[in-house]
Amino acid sequence: MxxxxxxxxxxxxxxxxxxxxxxxxxxxxxxxxxxxxxxxxxxxxxxxxxxxxxxxxxxxxxxxxxxxxxxxxxxxxxxxxxxxxxxxxxxxxxxxxxDVLTDTTADLAFALLMAAARRMIEAAEFVKEGKWLAWNPFLMAGTDIHHKTLGIVGMGRIGETVAKRATGFDMNTLYYNRTRKPEAEKQLGVQYSSFDELVEKSDFIVCLTPLTHETKNLFTREVFQKMKPSAIFINVSRGAVVDEQALQEALEAGEIAGAGLDVFQKEPISSDHPLVKLPNVVALPHIGSSSxxxxxxxxxxxxxxxxxxxEEKEPKTLVNKDWRPLVKGLK
CATH class of the missing domain: 3.40.50.720 (NAD(P)-binding Rossmann-like Domain)
Structure with a gap:
C-alpha cells in the first residue's frame, strides 16, 4: 500500500x-x-x-x-x-x-516598524472614518525612523536581514544574541550589546528571538520601564516572549510610545483583545512570511x-539532528 x-x-x-x-x-x-x-x-x-x-x-x-x-x-x-x-x-x-522566508519576514518586520512609527494604520482609518476635516502641522504626526537607534533582539538570519534594511535608513543598529556575530558586525556595521543596554538605548526594539525556556516572558514590565518613553516595540517572533499584561500596562502608562505586533500569546485574537483596543498598537494576524x-x-x-x-532519503531541513529512522535503507 x-x-x-x-x-x-x-x-x-x-x-x-x-x-x-x-x-x-x-x-x-x-x-x-x-x-x-x-x-x-x-x-x-x-x-x-x-x-x-x-x-x-x-x-x-x-x-x-x-x-x-x-x-x-x-x-x-x-x-x-x-x-x-x-x-x-x-x-x-x-x-x-x-531560509525561504527570511527576506519576506524581514520586510514585514520593517513595514510593521514603519507603520507603528508613522501611525499609518491609525491615519488610514482616520481618513476612512471621515475625520479628516482640515490640514494642520501635527495631524497624525509620528516619529522619524532615519538616523534613530534600532535594537534587534535575536540576530539570526531574519535579524541580520532586518539590520540590512536599516542601513538604508541610516540607523544605528544594536543587537543582542546568544552568540556574537563578528561577520555581521563587519558587513552591516551593527554593534553587539547587552540586553539591558539595548533596551535602554534603542528607539525601536525589534524582537526576533526564538521561543525557548530562556526567552519566555523575556519582555516584562520591568524591561518596558527601562525603555525610552518614545520607544516603539515590535514583535515578529513568538507571542509568549512578551508578558502581554505588562506591555498593555506600559503602553497605557506612557512608559513606551507604541507597539507593532504580528504575534500574540494565544492566537487567533479577537477585536476585544486589550492590546488591539489601544490606538498606539498596530496588530497583525501573524503574517510575517505571508506572501x-x-x-x-x-x-x-x-x-x-x-x-x-x-522514500528513505535524508530530508533537506531536519530539525531533530539526533533523529535516526527506525527503518533501514536511508540514503
Whole structure:
C-alpha cells in the first residue's frame, strides 16, 4: 500500500499534486478553521507523514497515536509546537522551513516598524472614518525612523536581514544574541550589546528571538520601564516572549510610545483583545512570511521533506539532528 499523508490545512491542489502522485493524501477541508484535536489524533494513528502548521500541537499524544508516523513537516521556521524528544525516540523526522522566508519576514518586520512609527494604520482609518476635516502641522504626526537607534533582539538570519534594511535608513543598529556575530558586525556595521543596554538605548526594539525556556516572558514590565518613553516595540517572533499584561500596562502608562505586533500569546485574537483596543498598537494576524511567493516555497519545501523521508532519503531541513529512522535503507 502507498504511504498515507495527512495535511492539517487546506492547500491549493496544484501544490499538493507532487504528494498525490506518489502517496495517498488526505487534507483538512478548511483553511480558516484549525483541524479539531480528535480528528488530528485519528489521522495521526494511520499517517506515515503529517504536514502541519505552527498552530497545531504535535505533542506526545499525537506522536504516539499510531506506529506508522515517519515524518512531521512543519510549515514554519519555529517548531516549539512539536515534542522533539518524543519524535526522536519514535524515529520520527521533524522538518521546518528556514531560509525561504527570511527576506519576506524581514520586510514585514520593517513595514510593521514603519507603520507603528508613522501611525499609518491609525491615519488610514482616520481618513476612512471621515475625520479628516482640515490640514494642520501635527495631524497624525509620528516619529522619524532615519538616523534613530534600532535594537534587534535575536540576530539570526531574519535579524541580520532586518539590520540590512536599516542601513538604508541610516540607523544605528544594536543587537543582542546568544552568540556574537563578528561577520555581521563587519558587513552591516551593527554593534553587539547587552540586553539591558539595548533596551535602554534603542528607539525601536525589534524582537526576533526564538521561543525557548530562556526567552519566555523575556519582555516584562520591568524591561518596558527601562525603555525610552518614545520607544516603539515590535514583535515578529513568538507571542509568549512578551508578558502581554505588562506591555498593555506600559503602553497605557506612557512608559513606551507604541507597539507593532504580528504575534500574540494565544492566537487567533479577537477585536476585544486589550492590546488591539489601544490606538498606539498596530496588530497583525501573524503574517510575517505571508506572501504568495514565500508561502508557496514553504509548502514546496515541506513536500520535498515528506517525499525524501518516505522514500528513505535524508530530508533537506531536519530539525531533530539526533533523529535516526527506525527503518533501514536511508540514503
Amino acid at each position: 502507498k504511504p498515507y499523508v495527512y495535511i492539517t490545512r487546506k492547500l491549493p491542489e496544484a501544490l499538493v499534486k507532487p504528494l498525490q502522485e506518489k502517496f495517498n493524501v488526505n487534507m483538512w477541508e478548511h483553511d480558516d478553521i484549525p483541524v479539531p484535536r480528535d480528528v488530528l489524533l485519528e489521522e495521526a494513528k494511520k499517517a506515515n507523514a503529517l504536514f502541519t502548521v505552527l498552530a497545531d500541537s504535535i505533542d506526545d499524544q499525537v506522536l504516539t497515536a499510531g506506529n506508522h508516523l515517519k515524518v512531521v513537516a512543519n510549515l514554519a521556521v519555529g517548531f516549539n509546537n512539536i515534542d522533539l524528544e518524543t519524535a526522536s525516540k519514535k524515529g520520527i523526522a521533524v522538518c521546518n522551513t528556514p 504568495v511567493e514565500t508561502r508557496t516555497a514553504m509548502i514546496q519545501l515541506c513536500i520535498e521533506n515528506i517525499i525524501a523521508v518516505l
